[in-house]
Amino acid sequence: MEKTIIIGIDGMRCNSCKFAVERDLSGLPGVKLVNVDLELKEARVTYDESLVDTQLFDKTIASLGFSVRNTTEG
Template sequence: MAKTILHVEGMSCGHCKSAVEEVLTRMEGVEKAEVRLEEHQVIVEYDATKTDESRMKEAVEAQGYDVK
């Protein structure tokens, strides 16, 4: 399993947390996504043979958040 930290701007509440975690965990290859609102971070554990960081960024940005 690979692990990455996405830096996401615009998350401020429980709904934001749920939306980002849900869109990521629905992706093929993503095992776990944990949002840390205070740090503006999402810690993602995933199978690098099935997905990559650029796809995860696109999925989060499609929800209306900025990924740095």
């Protein structure tokens, strides 16, 4: 089933950060749409929950050097 969540992310400072998060999250299986808002410091992610676990989002964000602040239903 398709789901949307909002992930609060600390550490993003510029457009390169934004694009890196969008690129890497978009590359995960089952992810349909990613939009990072740099001012709000959050990513809105639409994905198929049967294809990807949200823990993978956290790992991907951490691997870029950022940290997840919180995750809420979108």
